Amino acid sequence: MFLDYLYNLPNSTEGIDAIALETINIFPGFVPMLLLFIFLVVFIGGSTRQKITRGSGDYAAWAVIASIATLLPALLFSITAGFIQLDWLIIVVSLNILSAIWFFLDKRVTEV
Amino acid sequence: MERSQITITIALISIALFTISIFGFAIGFANDNDATMSITDDPNVAQLNLDTNSNISTFKEDSEDTYQSILDTTIEPGSGVAQSTGSFSISVGNIVGVVKNIVYLPYQTIFGGGSGFGIFFTTFLAFLVFFVGLLIYKTLRGNP
Numbered sequence: 001m002f003l004d005y006l007y008n009l010p011n012s013t014e015g016i017d018a019i020a021l022e023t024i025n026i027f028p029g030f031v032p033m034l035l036l037f038i039f040l041v042v043f044i045g046g047s048t049r050q051k052i053t054r055g056s057g058d059y060a061a062w063a064v065i066a067s068i069a070t071l072l073p074a075l076l077f078s079i080t081a082g083f084i085q086l087d088w089l090i091i092v093v094s095l096n097i098l099s100a101i102w103f104f105l106d107k108r109v110t111e112v
Numbered sequence: 113m114e115r116s117q118i119t120i121t122i123a124l125i126s127i128a129l130f131t132i133s134i135f136g137f138a139i140g141f142a143n144d145n146d147a148t149m150s151i152t153d154d155p156n157v158a159q160l161n162l163d164t165n166s167n168i169s170t171f172k173e174d175s176e177d178t179y180q181s182i183l184d185t186t187i188e189p190g191s192g193v194a195q196s197t198g199s200f201s202i203s204v205g206n207i208v209g210v211v212k213n214i215v216y217l218p219y220q221t222i223f224g225g226g227s228g229f230g231i232f233f234t235t236f237l238a239f240l241v242f243f244v245g246l247l248i249y250k251t252l253r254g255n256p
Contacts, residue, residue, distance in 0.1 A: 079147045081149075084149075090157060093157070094218040094221045095218075097134065100131070100134075104123040104124075
């Protein structure tokens with residue numbers, strides 16, 4: 001065949017959920033990499049922008065903001081079965097807690 | 113590194129309250145939306161949720177007792193000052209246990225409870241020692 005697909009195409013008539021689920025079935029690392037992408041965009045983008053405008057970046061605060069921004073789509077993914085595994089959800093929550101420990105024990109907090 | 117006891121205590125309480133609020137939000141989200149999975153499906157998270165809540169309530173009772181002891185302090189006429197400053201100290205013991213419990217969760221989930229966490233922690237401590245050593249050197253001798 002001229003156009004030989006590498007995988008079976010999902011049934012598009014069942015809605016966009018089926019397409020996403022089929023993608024995740026073929027490549028299980030899709031959701032973790034998407035969450036990592038969100039975290040890094042917010043963390044690196046925010047802290048770098050703050051460093052440019054203010055001279056110093058508050059990395060601990062941006063870590064907290066980025067981990068919360070990661071938690072929200074992770075919770076949304078947990079509504080439908082098959083999107084995200086429980087392990088990844090717990091890891092995202094753990095990341096939230098770790099960044100909060102970093103933030104609250106940071107010296108900068110005492111300077112506010 | 114000039115951290116006072118009050119600053120450390122407030123930081124530890126904030127960590128505990130943040131953990132409780134994140135857990136509450138995630139558990140409430142799963143309940144409200146009939147999610148297929150909840151973070152309480154993991155036994156470590158459920159146990160940490162209970163432990164943190166009980167630690168915070170113990171700390172609340174401790175601080176209330178301490179405050180009551182401050183109110184009950186009496187100074188005898190002519191004795192000058194209060195003999196002991198014990199009534200002004202708040203026990204940090206329970207609240208340190210909060211952080212020990214909280215750190216246990218990343219230890220179990222991210223590092224799988226294996227020796228990886230020890231390697232991570234040792235490397236982090238070695239970095240801190242190197243950093244402090246460099247700081248002392250630079251303070252004494254200037255930039256190397």
